[in-house]
Amino acid sequence: MSEFDKTFAPQSEAPMTLAQRFSLLHDKADDDVIDASLRSGVELRGATPWILMFAILVASIGLNINSPAVIIGAMLISPLMGPITGIGYGIGIYDFALIRRSLLNLGIAAAISLVTSTLYFLLTPLDEAQSELLARTTPTLWDVLIALTGGLAGIIGMTRREKSNVIPGVAIATALMPPLCTAGYGLANGQWAVFGGAFYLFSINCVFIAVSTVIVIEFLRLPHRKFVDAGVERRVKRTLWTVVLLTALPSIYLAIQLVDNEVFGHRARQFVRAEFGDASTHVVDVQLEPLRRQIELTLIGPRMPRAAIQAIEKRMPQAGLAGATLVVHQAEDSRVDVGVLKADILAEIYRDTQQGLRERDATIAQLRQELAKRDARRDAWRETAFDIRNEFVAQYPACAEVLMGVALVAAEEGKPAAEAPMLTATCKRALVPADAQRARAWLTTRTKNDGARLVLIPAPRRR
Known part of the structure; x- marks a missing residue:
């Protein structure tokens, strides 16, 4: 190498x-x-x-x-x-x-x-x-x-x-x-x-x-x-570990209590599912009190006999619930607050329909506002149309048969049609072009609408 x-x-x-x-x-x-x-x-x-x-x-x-x-x-x-x-x-x-x-x-x-x-x-x-x-x-x-x-x-x-x-x-x-x-x-x-x-x-x-x-x-x-005195060093270390122990002891007790409560809750829920899983009986509420070791149930459906409930209670020690008590409320039980049950049902129905009710009320209110605005516009237009008709007849007596209305003016494709006032007059004698032009200008000014239409129809001749 x-x-x-x-x-x-x-x-x-x-x-x-x-x-x-x-x-x-x-x-x-x-x-x-x-x-x-x-x-x-x-x-x-x-x-x-x-x-x-x-x-x-x-x-x-x-x-x-x-x-x-x-x-x-x-x-x-x-x-x-x-x-x-x-x-x-x-x-x-x-x-x-x-x-x-x-x-x-x-x-x-x-x-x-x-x-x-x-x-x-x-x-x-x-x-x-x-x-x-x-x-x-x-x-x-x-x-x-x-x-x-x-x-x-x-x-x-x-x-x-x-x-x-x-x-x-x-x-x-x-x-x-x-x-x-x-x-x-x-x-x-x-x-x-x-x-x-x-x-x-x-x-x-x-x-x-x-x-x-x-x-x-x-x-x-x-x-x-270094400590000059070894005894001082021992006291310092002893004080340190005493503080540590006093701080940890309450948390250890709380941890043991928390684990015990969680274990009780898990076993209680499993026991309720196993013992009250009959299709004819429904558990509508479960209240657990780990400290009091109590399981409180509310049932709906056919009433369970007292003997059946006692038989279930005897099986509680086998499920790890020794010393626990079982409280069962049924529909016919006088201890059940029927008013509370009714209130819960009504509250659920109310929550399910509240949004729909709010939407309906909002729609009704909006429609009422639109109807009120349309009625107000119609009343105002009726009075205006009557005045315009009289003024036009006063200016052009030969055009006595006058109709006032609102026309829909066709717009470009894809756009909504526009509304415009329209005056239709049947004249015994045709107006000269200058008078017809002046009449159209007057109608535009009077209605304050540049799209106003004037239609002049000659009267039919008698044979």
């Missing part, structure tokens, strides 16, 4: 081991670069508060009109991640001055967000809670997992030499802004349960993003300050 071939021959690379492939130290930025980057995002000053206010307004509008796209756009421009990662970084390196500064800026950001969203929801005419708002009032264990895993992805992305689109994705996944906007909605409308649930969800996101930051900082072994 020549020297050229040896120089430019492809070099074989050793296969990458599994540990090397998943190593977080492979493309890690320098420690001082990471430190400067995380500290720079903590401060809330200059343009950052304005960006935060506008982002909160955009998110509030998106929640108000139930638009996920608008909400996502607001989360992309939110500057809330900086102070939260600053808290986690300060805990990870035991920099208490950074922790205090980050907490102060996060508190200011939360206050600005709450004031902005509260003012918006006080002023907006749309005060109905949409699904995007309600979805952020009941935190669960899944929100903890989202905040933790999203925070891990975020801090790993921040510590790389080459920045990627991880941070915008984390801002969307952890959804820091919508809970604050929902909390503002709760304040504006005096709904304290909504405010508490939404603010708790925001707190979960903050705590577990900070925890994920601490975990990654510890794993990367970034330089941190």
